[in-house]
Amino acid sequence: MASMKAATIRDVAARAQVSVASVSRVLTGAGAVTEPTRQRVLEAVAALAYVPHSGARSLSTSRTDTVGVVLPDLFGEFFSELIRGMDLAARTHGLHLIVSSSHDDADEASAAIRSMRGRVDGMIVLSPHLDAANLAASLAGSLPVLLMNGGATDAGRPSIVVDNHGGAVAAVEHLIAGGARDIAHICGPTGNLEAEARMAGYVQAMAAAGLKARVVDGDFSQSSGHAAVRAMLAEGSHSDAIFAGNDVMAVGALLALQEAGVRCPEDVAVVGFDDVPIAQLVRPSLSTMRINIAETGRRALDRLVDLIRAKDDEALPADVACEIVRPVLVARDSSRANPSINTQASDDGRTAVKSTISSGGHQDV
Amino acid sequence: MASMKAATIRDVAARAQVSVASVSRVLTGAGAVTEPTRQRVLEAVAALAYVPHSGARSLSTSRTDTVGVVLPDLFGEFFSELIRGMDLAARTHGLHLIVSSSHDDADEASAAIRSMRGRVDGMIVLSPHLDAANLAASLAGSLPVLLMNGGATDAGRPSIVVDNHGGAVAAVEHLIAGGARDIAHICGPTGNLEAEARMAGYVQAMAAAGLKARVVDGDFSQSSGHAAVRAMLAEGSHSDAIFAGNDVMAVGALLALQEAGVRCPEDVAVVGFDDVPIAQLVRPSLSTMRINIAETGRRALDRLVDLIRAKDDEALPADVACEIVRPVLVARDSSRANPSINTQASDDGRTAVKSTISSGGHQDV
DNA sequence: CTAATTTCTGTAATCGGTTACATGACACAC
DNA sequence: GTGTGTCATGTAACCGATTACAGAAATTAG
Numbered sequence: 001m002a003s004m005k006a007a008t009i010r011d012v013a014a015r016a017q018v019s020v021a022s023v024s025r026v027l028t029g030a031g032a033v034t035e036p037t038r039q040r041v042l043e044a045v046a047a048l049a050y051v052p053h054s055g056a057r058s059l060s061t062s063r064t065d066t067v068g069v070v071l072p073d074l075f076g077e078f079f080s081e082l083i084r085g086m087d088l089a090a091r092t093h094g095l096h097l098i099v100s101s102s103h104d105d106a107d108e109a110s111a112a113i114r115s116m117r118g119r120v121d122g123m124i125v126l127s128p129h130l131d132a133a134n135l136a137a138s139l140a141g142s143l144p145v146l147l148m149n150g151g152a153t154d155a156g157r158p159s160i161v162v163d164n165h166g167g168a169v170a171a172v173e174h175l176i177a178g179g180a181r182d183i184a185h186i187c188g189p190t191g192n193l194e195a196e197a198r199m200a201g202y203v204q205a206m207a208a209a210g211l212k213a214r215v216v217d218g219d220f221s222q223s224s225g226h227a228a229v230r231a232m233l234a235e236g237s238h239s240d241a242i243f244a245g246n247d248v249m250a251v252g253a254l255l256a257l258q259e260a261g262v263r264c265p266e267d268v269a270v271v272g273f274d275d276v277p278i279a280q281l282v283r284p285s286l287s288t289m290r291i292n293i294a295e296t297g298r299r300a301l302d303r304l305v306d307l308i309r310a311k312d313d314e315a316l317p318a319d320v321a322c323e324i325v326r327p328v329l330v331a332r333d334s335s336r337a338n339p340s341i342n343t344q345a346s347d348d349g350r351t352a353v354k355s356t357i358s359s360g361g362h363q364d365v
Numbered sequence: 366m367a368s369m370k371a372a373t374i375r376d377v378a379a380r381a382q383v384s385v386a387s388v389s390r391v392l393t394g395a396g397a398v399t400e401p402t403r404q405r406v407l408e409a410v411a412a413l414a415y416v417p418h419s420g421a422r423s424l425s426t427s428r429t430d431t432v433g434v435v436l437p438d439l440f441g442e443f444f445s446e447l448i449r450g451m452d453l454a455a456r457t458h459g460l461h462l463i464v465s466s467s468h469d470d471a472d473e474a475s476a477a478i479r480s481m482r483g484r485v486d487g488m489i490v491l492s493p494h495l496d497a498a499n500l501a502a503s504l505a506g507s508l509p510v511l512l513m514n515g516g517a518t519d520a521g522r523p524s525i526v527v528d529n530h531g532g533a534v535a536a537v538e539h540l541i542a543g544g545a546r547d548i549a550h551i552c553g554p555t556g557n558l559e560a561e562a563r564m565a566g567y568v569q570a571m572a573a574a575g576l577k578a579r580v581v582d583g584d585f586s587q588s589s590g591h592a593a594v595r596a597m598l599a600e601g602s603h604s605d606a607i608f609a610g611n612d613v614m615a616v617g618a619l620l621a622l623q624e625a626g627v628r629c630p631e632d633v634a635v636v637g638f639d640d641v642p643i644a645q646l647v648r649p650s651l652s653t654m655r656i657n658i659a660e661t662g663r664r665a666l667d668r669l670v671d672l673i674r675a676k677d678d679e680a681l682p683a684d685v686a687c688e689i690v691r692p693v694l695v696a697r698d699s700s701r702a703n704p705s706i707n708t709q710a711s712d713d714g715r716t717a718v719k720s721t722i723s724s725g726g727h728q729d730v
Numbered sequence: 731c732t733a734a735t736t737t738c739t740g741t742a743a744t745c746g747g748t749t750a751c752a753t754g755a756c757a758c759a760c
Numbered sequence: 761g762t763g764t765g766t767c768a769t770g771t772a773a774c775c776g777a778t779t780a781c782a783g784a785a786a787t788t789a790g
Contacts, residue, residue, distance in 0.1 A: 008747080010746080019771075020771095021749075024749080051483035053424065053483060054420070055424040055484075055777095058420030058423075059746080060746085076441045076642065080442075080445045080466075083448075083466060096481070098463055101445075101448060102452060115461075116461070119419035251646055278646055373777085374777060383740085389778060390778095393778080396738090402738085402739085419777095420776080425745050425777050
């Protein structure tokens, strides 16, 4: 019982008194088999607890039924929602998901990509750090890859990007519509493409409205948002609104305002980006730009599957488009002109507005 | 350029003017090779962009260098931290991680386990729903498996469990030490082993203190925590403290108290469980029981690697112990006798108390 | 210079599936 | 009975790595 070798397809064939070809036909569903044969095979499979050797199968079919996902160091909720969406889609396609996470620089991400090559049929790469050149070098020539490197539109490569630029514009326009004129921006870390796109959107929207832009440094952490507001107040800020590069910094900003006795939204309105779960739990609840993350992940995997099929079939339709996910404004109390006195707490947010996904064209960054 | 077949080890051998054996020796690092040979091989590998076929390798070595993780439908931060820890550990061992998430019932989890068998060297299974019988049926006989099915101590199988029972006891004792006497518990969904262990701990601690237990139904969602408190207040509760089965419900409870004008912690103290990031952002900041999730994930993977080694070496030390992770109390304002007027907002929590991991013995559920 | 080692290299078997092709069985029509 | 077509099945050749073993080359000893 201890060291019984695992059963092979030949063992199954022997027990079922058929050839290996018949066993394979039953198991893969390809090719005709009579009912009695099928039964005998299934009985033998069950009796021997036979599991096909995936390596052997992959060797003869030259497919792995596995896709890889390379991720940077992401905030909790974003990460889990994304994987959830991808995993669900993968399951419906009968695929497995290899994940490699927490790559906080380009070299690590490259290494992860290289070590995945050869064991996956395709890859999804999220990498705010990796530029096109670096990436191309790491990628296997013919391996289908879907990029989600928010910000840099790498022409010619299939990708899905969040419209950070457009989202930032919408956030600023929302603040302006609410009466704000002196709007400051707490930006994300330099070098992060998403952060830069959001800042660019802010700058453009301010310029378009004829307003003066003011950018305060941040790094996407809560404490940096807190510090940014403290610094602003210390130097006698007259801002009547703040657009933070992400929700986490926005929450830090809210707390700093609260500590300083500045009312939100009456004195200073605040808008974040991402719609993390905390956004609806803080008081005042935080206005933000929402992305339907799970849906985006699902969509990414579906597109990758299409790319893999396109490669297999040698038929041409390799969809090389850069698809754009547009964030939607979720207006809550932190930017409301007349905040409701008492917000209900049962806003679980699961059923709210979905982010739209539109296809074609390139991002207007 | 379009449909160039991927290079094989024979192509490399031909180009480098050596045998496949030498190429293999260079690439695997096993066996002696002269420097000139090594150089020629490496040059050929680079020139052909050769990547070893993992299936073929797995076929001859009968190892996949991959481990699987089966997960239920988890809350965001927990999920991502756990994967982060496991992924980091996997990388140091040169292993890849296949994840399958969002299994919200036993059948789905079983299916996931079966579909993973044969493509991994070992598995980590988190499954609050799967009982021992179901699990054993789904598991390959000789595949190393590490369980993290919080609550059910499946004797004889290597596992890591969170001491939910002990954590609940500690939480209640903390509330009692703060002066509370009428402590209510908002429990998690029935059938969830973790929820049940926490409730059992609450009941035992109350009994030990000679206090009367009161349990209100919840389901781990924020709105259920909110509803529970509203129900309590509606029927004229006299509770001076609430122990919630998790942080998310505790936050719902906090908001409900706030809406009703009940002060926390002055009138009612609140303690949660998990220490999700929100816990330190709500006001009052939430006292809770913390588990170092990433560390636990890392530890789980390390133990799995040991199990795989033990199986390979045929040497005996198969570590079958049930390791226990003890949550640590994080006392914040929601349960402080004299809450500080102004809490600093820069408590990022990354550097706080680590949860202890102690080994051996069984959980005293 | 020959013999004994040691070190490197190559040949070919092997891992466990899939599948093209050949074979055999059977039915039906004439 | 023979011919023809269909359908189920088996045989054996792959897929691309690793590695036991044998043989060649280089080193050292005597």
